[in-house]
Amino acid sequence: MKQKLDFIINSNDALNKQIFLLKVSPKNGAPLPDMYPGQFVHLLVHDSSSIFLRRPLSINYFDKEKNEIWLLLLSAGGGTKRISEMKAGESINLIFPLGNSFSLPKPRQKILLIGGGVGTAPLLFLGKRLLSEGFEPEFLLGGRTAIDISQLEHFERTGKVYTTTEDGSLGEKGLITHHPVLEETKFDKIYTCGPRPMMVAIAKYAAHNEIDCEVSLENHMPCGFGACLCCVEKTKRGNICVCTEGPVFNIKELKWID
Amino acid sequence: MKQKLDFIINSNDALNKQIFLLKVSPKNGAPLPDMYPGQFVHLLVHDSSSIFLRRPLSINYFDKEKNEIWLLLLSAGGGTKRISEMKAGESINLIFPLGNSFSLPKPRQKILLIGGGVGTAPLLFLGKRLLSEGFEPEFLLGGRTAIDISQLEHFERTGKVYTTTEDGSLGEKGLITHHPVLEETKFDKIYTCGPRPMMVAIAKYAAHNEIDCEVSLENHMPCGFGACLCCVEKTKRGNICVCTEGPVFNIKELKWID
Amino acid sequence: MDRLKVNIGKLELRNPVMTASGTFGYGDEFTDFIDLSRLGGIFVKGTTLEPRQGNDYPRMAETASGMLNSVGLQNKGVDYFLSDIYPRIKEYDTHMIVNVNGSTLEDYVACTEALADLDKIPAIELNISCPNVKEGGMIFGISCTSAANLVKAVRKVYDKTLIVKLSPNVTDIAEIALAVEAEGADSVSLVNTFLGMAIDAEKRKPKLSTVTGGLSGPCIKPIALRMVWQVYKAVKIPIIGMGGISNWKDAIEFILAGSQAIQVGTYNFINPTVSVEIVDGILEYMDRHNIDSINDLVGKLDY
Amino acid sequence: MDRLKVNIGKLELRNPVMTASGTFGYGDEFTDFIDLSRLGGIFVKGTTLEPRQGNDYPRMAETASGMLNSVGLQNKGVDYFLSDIYPRIKEYDTHMIVNVNGSTLEDYVACTEALADLDKIPAIELNISCPNVKEGGMIFGISCTSAANLVKAVRKVYDKTLIVKLSPNVTDIAEIALAVEAEGADSVSLVNTFLGMAIDAEKRKPKLSTVTGGLSGPCIKPIALRMVWQVYKAVKIPIIGMGGISNWKDAIEFILAGSQAIQVGTYNFINPTVSVEIVDGILEYMDRHNIDSINDLVGKLDY
Numbered sequence A, B: 001m002k003q004k005l006d007f008i009i010n011s012n013d014a015l016n017k018q019i020f021l022l023k024v025s026p027k028n029g030a031p032l033p034d035m036y037p038g039q040f041v042h043l044l045v046h047d048s049s050s051i052f053l054r055r056p057l058s059i060n061y062f063d064k065e066k067n068e069i070w071l072l073l074l075s076a077g078g079g080t081k082r083i084s085e086m087k088a089g090e091s092i093n094l095i096f097p098l099g100n101s102f103s104l105p106k107p108r109q110k111i112l113l114i115g116g117g118v119g120t121a122p123l124l125f126l127g128k129r130l131l132s133e134g135f136e137p138e139f140l141l142g143g144r145t146a147i148d149i150s151q152l153e154h155f156e157r158t159g160k161v162y163t164t165t166e167d168g169s170l171g172e173k174g175l176i177t178h179h180p181v182l183e184e185t186k187f188d189k190i191y192t193c194g195p196r197p198m199m200v201a202i203a204k205y206a207a208h209n210e211i212d213c214e215v216s217l218e219n220h221m222p223c224g225f226g227a228c229l230c231c232v233e234k235t236k237r238g239n240i241c242v243c244t245e246g247p248v249f250n251i252k253e254l255k256w257i258d
Numbered sequence C, D: 001m002d003r004l005k006v007n008i009g010k011l012e013l014r015n016p017v018m019t020a021s022g023t024f025g026y027g028d029e030f031t032d033f034i035d036l037s038r039l040g041g042i043f044v045k046g047t048t049l050e051p052r053q054g055n056d057y058p059r060m061a062e063t064a065s066g067m068l069n070s071v072g073l074q075n076k077g078v079d080y081f082l083s084d085i086y087p088r089i090k091e092y093d094t095h096m097i098v099n100v101n102g103s104t105l106e107d108y109v110a111c112t113e114a115l116a117d118l119d120k121i122p123a124i125e126l127n128i129s130c131p132n133v134k135e136g137g138m139i140f141g142i143s144c145t146s147a148a149n150l151v152k153a154v155r156k157v158y159d160k161t162l163i164v165k166l167s168p169n170v171t172d173i174a175e176i177a178l179a180v181e182a183e184g185a186d187s188v189s190l191v192n193t194f195l196g197m198a199i200d201a202e203k204r205k206p207k208l209s210t211v212t213g214g215l216s217g218p219c220i221k222p223i224a225l226r227m228v229w230q231v232y233k234a235v236k237i238p239i240i241g242m243g244g245i246s247n248w249k250d251a252i253e254f255i256l257a258g259s260q261a262i263q264v265g266t267y268n269f270i271n272p273t274v275s276v277e278i279v280d281g282i283l284e285y286m287d288r289h290n291i292d293s294i295n296d297l298v299g300k301l302d303y
């Protein structure tokens, strides 16, 4: 069941100049419902002229004990900049939990989670979930430079981590899609989130190597819950809403590879 | 010379639930130019959907030593509410100093400054100025209830103070225009600022008693510096701009009394 | 709650607050947030005779206090509506009104006929103002003759309450309203979106796949309000006003300007509970101003 | 700075950034804030043959991302302009263009004639789109015939650059643009304000003394941009675009949509230095995108 609820910002930490980790809890203290990796929240910043619509953000982690949602935010434009400037104690309104979620792998599948830039956001939650379900997730994380790769310590606590940076400041130098692990290891399942060109390249790699692959899309979303039909992706079933039937899609459903 | 300049909020104190005293200084530390009682600033709050236009506020006091402007703010609508929530350290942009100013009385004139509610704002600056010029200003301050009368201690340090409240919680009970001092004392000059009906009543009283009287108007002001022609008052010279030829008018110029 | 009752044609609404077509899905999307029975009515998605895939993504651009959309009437067609949607939504305890669209006069008539006998669809809203499809839509809404012809044809096959949705992209909206009133429309609803455009300066490309799209949200409210007022002074049939309504105050303004009822559109995306908050706000306003019936406010602008 | 040079009729502008009539006074109001010689031109206050007191206060209402005004062409008349204002403003080192208004065709012609011989007024902008006066203004701008007749009459008495300012309150703005182009207008400027309205719900009164007024500011930008684009596709004469421009990005968007030059209006009130900031921003944009001449961007929307 979707809810609209006021949250209080417990903390907002700059991980680098552009990436922020917000931890938020319901203002009314009510226990949060179950949430699943891949789902997102739709965030409203009150009284801002640069944000008319809500802003979708993946659930980076759901800390059930602390009744706290983590949001990993890239300050990309006017709206996210404004959010990044918010301080602990301020309140924000969320609609949540929205969207579908990543599917669980089959038992004993070898799994790789590939995240580019802030696209790692949903993968931390997914990784932790997979770990707790008995899987052994591995991570391939990439960015332009070392500081673009956030929450490395959290990922390292969750599974094996490979990294790439375009400038070589961390891990392999080059594009994430050229990391040797993709050549050397045969994974059974890939989950990925990041810039669209990266995801398309990975989808092609996965399709070519007959690896099951799920991607998380970031189409623009006015409503986030199926009311406006603006967030559509062209799929084999026609134009369908990413906010309700996604954001996670198996690449077989998409028209990325032909 | 008018300037557009970023200011930093040194402090923002709630004097009561709705009235706030903001003290602001130029961000760049530059010494403020001369300013005169009656002049106002035009304040922009950044990135707010409820404030498109700037908001005019009287200069409540200019502390030359501290290079600081005081603004006395009533949280009246969306814009002023938003300003009232700003915190020390935040910045605001001002266009200033704008408008004309109160004229000085003639030597030895007996002077009364009448302020209703937050209309007392420009009168503190005026009172201090008059005092420093060797006059003995007296003040008649009114409000609905005691806490509506702000900065009483400052006024008391500047001259004799009479008060009225509608509920009798401070000074005389009743409307400001019925205060006995207006019957008992013959003033030579009255300066007034407050709700329009109050100012009109005082203007009529002054005209009837042949007292020289200046009022400070609060017409809505999109630009504040003569560019839009929206803030006009009907005067004996036709429609004229309150932001440039006012906000202070001698009642003889207005068409309030017929 | 009788204080809020209003009539639109043969329709009696529990209250004047309804939700706008294309912004409220089929109602289902909002059941987690609000009790639909608290609404006067729901205008469901734009429906056409044949299924439509709509326009390509991107279909949306955010603008100052508003947004552009070019959804382009994506829907599964009236047959699917009858077989798969109607059975579900007919259970809702509020008026479900279908927004009817077409490329040709014949389309509109056929789509209307398919809906005419549905017990729980007491009215249709004829959309002659969609700016987002190449054929049909707005073309009918910007000339008096074509609007009148269309309404005449639909009126022949439809006995229930016929609401005609007007385009704001015209020189004289009152003239179009008069033309459709003359052909027997029971009510006019206005406004649909304004034709607008957004450009990505860095990419030098339009932000919408269709270049232009429909502007909605608070930014258009002053123009929409003016149009309601102009139409109110011209016609006798009830007006359903909309355009940028985001709170009860906006709703009251539209009612004072002459709206018998109102629709909330884009703001449902931002605040999915806004419609019922508006119902509450109107009641409080009426209490504060000692108003017995909402009808006493319609068009009561004191000017 | 030649990279920014553009031509409008016989006029050569230093750069395409100008300020809109009614929002920039006579330029004087801004000399404390900016160096006027950095602007391509200044469109001064709406001027009429006879002095006008304008409409009653209140003349302004704030709206979502915009404002309504009903100033109603308050000005001291063209004779006062000649005797008292012109001698002062002719010293400014930028093009000073007068916005000409009237109630009748004869008014417009007479006002134009009075300005025709002024050395330092190289162009006029014929305002056929003011929504805030009972007679004249918009009436001329909403029909092709009346717009054409007016332009024909003024063209006869005016040899310099004749810019015609179009109303957005029409079904088909391109049609009007074509009509005035056919009569010899050197350029069209668009858009003027949209007719809108605001109501005080608590007082149940209009917020403007005139009930309706003209809407301007960022809220109208998407519609204005669309209109520029439509007109660009229709006419050959240069277009001066405006409507909600508040930064260089907006200016680039208007240029890409087909504006040869732009005007900044309402935003001057909020940021009196915005016009020169836009000049700087355009230059930086051109550097970043390796663009030699601003003319290479006009209408270059990639769609």
Ligand SMILES: Cc1cc2nc3c(=O)[nH]c(=O)nc-3n(C[C@H](O)[C@H](O)[C@H](O)COP(=O)(O)OP(=O)(O)OC[C@H]3O[C@@H](n4cnc5c(N)ncnc54)[C@H](O)[C@@H]3O)c2cc1C
Pocket (backbone or CB within 6 Å): A040, A053, A054, A055, A056, A057, A058, A059, A071, A072, A073, A074, A075, A076, A077, A078, A079, A080, A081, A118, A121, A122, A217, A218, A219, A220, A221, A247, C062
């Ligand atoms: C399901 C989903 C999950 C997301 N998760 C995250 C996350 O965890 N962390 C994070 O930093 N970002 C995430 N994003 C992207 C984030 O929503 C955008 O960066 C943000 O909306 C940009 O807003 P802006 O005002 O800063 O940028 P602007 O470019 O000024 O935005 C203009 C408009 O475009 C939309 N828009 C622009 N970029 C995007 C984008 N990439 N995706 C969706 N809409 C966009 C905005 O919502 C807004 O309506 C997610 C997006 C989706 C759809």
Ligand SMILES: Cc1cc2nc3c(=O)[nH]c(=O)nc-3n(C[C@H](O)[C@H](O)[C@H](O)COP(=O)(O)OP(=O)(O)OC[C@H]3O[C@@H](n4cnc5c(N)ncnc54)[C@H](O)[C@@H]3O)c2cc1C
Pocket (backbone or CB within 6 Å): B040, B053, B054, B055, B056, B057, B058, B059, B071, B072, B073, B074, B075, B076, B077, B078, B079, B080, B081, B118, B121, B122, B217, B218, B219, B220, B221, B247, D062
């Ligand atoms: C020269 C001058 C000096 C002023 N000095 C002070 C002062 O020292 N302290 C103080 O608290 N207030 C002062 N005011 C009034 C103050 O500007 C308004 O209360 C404020 O603009 C209201 O904005 P809002 O968004 O809170 O209210 P809203 O009602 O939401 O404002 C809507 C619009 O109306 C305008 N408006 C509303 N009320 C007024 C008003 N009374 N005067 C002018 N414009 C108004 C706003 O500027 C805005 O454009 C002064 C006004 C003027 C003209």
Ligand SMILES: Cc1cc2nc3c(=O)[nH]c(=O)nc-3n(C[C@H](O)[C@H](O)[C@H](O)COP(=O)(O)O)c2cc1C
Pocket (backbone or CB within 6 Å): A228, A229, A230, C020, C021, C022, C023, C045, C046, C047, C069, C071, C073, C099, C127, C130, C165, C191, C192, C193, C215, C216, C217, C218, C220, C242, C243, C244, C245, C263, C264, C265, C266, C267
């Ligand atoms: C995403 C979206 C889709 C819309 N689809 C339709 C539609 O199918 N039929 C219709 O008549 N109007 C449609 N509209 C217009 C709205 O019903 C309404 O007329 C308009 O948005 C103005 O109201 P608002 O400002 O409250 O949104 C749509 C609007 C939006 C934003």
Ligand SMILES: Cc1cc2nc3c(=O)[nH]c(=O)nc-3n(C[C@H](O)[C@H](O)[C@H](O)COP(=O)(O)O)c2cc1C
Pocket (backbone or CB within 6 Å): B228, B229, B230, D020, D021, D022, D023, D045, D046, D047, D069, D071, D073, D099, D127, D130, D165, D191, D192, D193, D215, D216, D217, D218, D220, D242, D243, D244, D245, D263, D264, D265, D266, D267
């Ligand atoms: C207060 C005000 C006064 C105006 N007066 C005139 C005028 O006298 N003549 C005219 O052609 N346009 C006038 N306009 C319209 C502007 O020139 C411009 O066309 C319009 O405001 C749209 O641009 P903007 O959104 O940048 O303000 C006026 C606008 C405002 C806000």
Ligand code: FES
Pocket (backbone or CB within 6 Å): A220, A221, A222, A223, A224, A225, A226, A227, A228, A229, A230, A231, A232, A241, A242, A243, A244
């Ligand atoms: S964002 Fe509105 S339907 Fe997906």
Ligand code: FES
Pocket (backbone or CB within 6 Å): B220, B221, B222, B223, B224, B225, B226, B227, B228, B229, B230, B231, B232, B241, B242, B243, B244
């Ligand atoms: S506020 Fe613009 S002229 Fe006075």
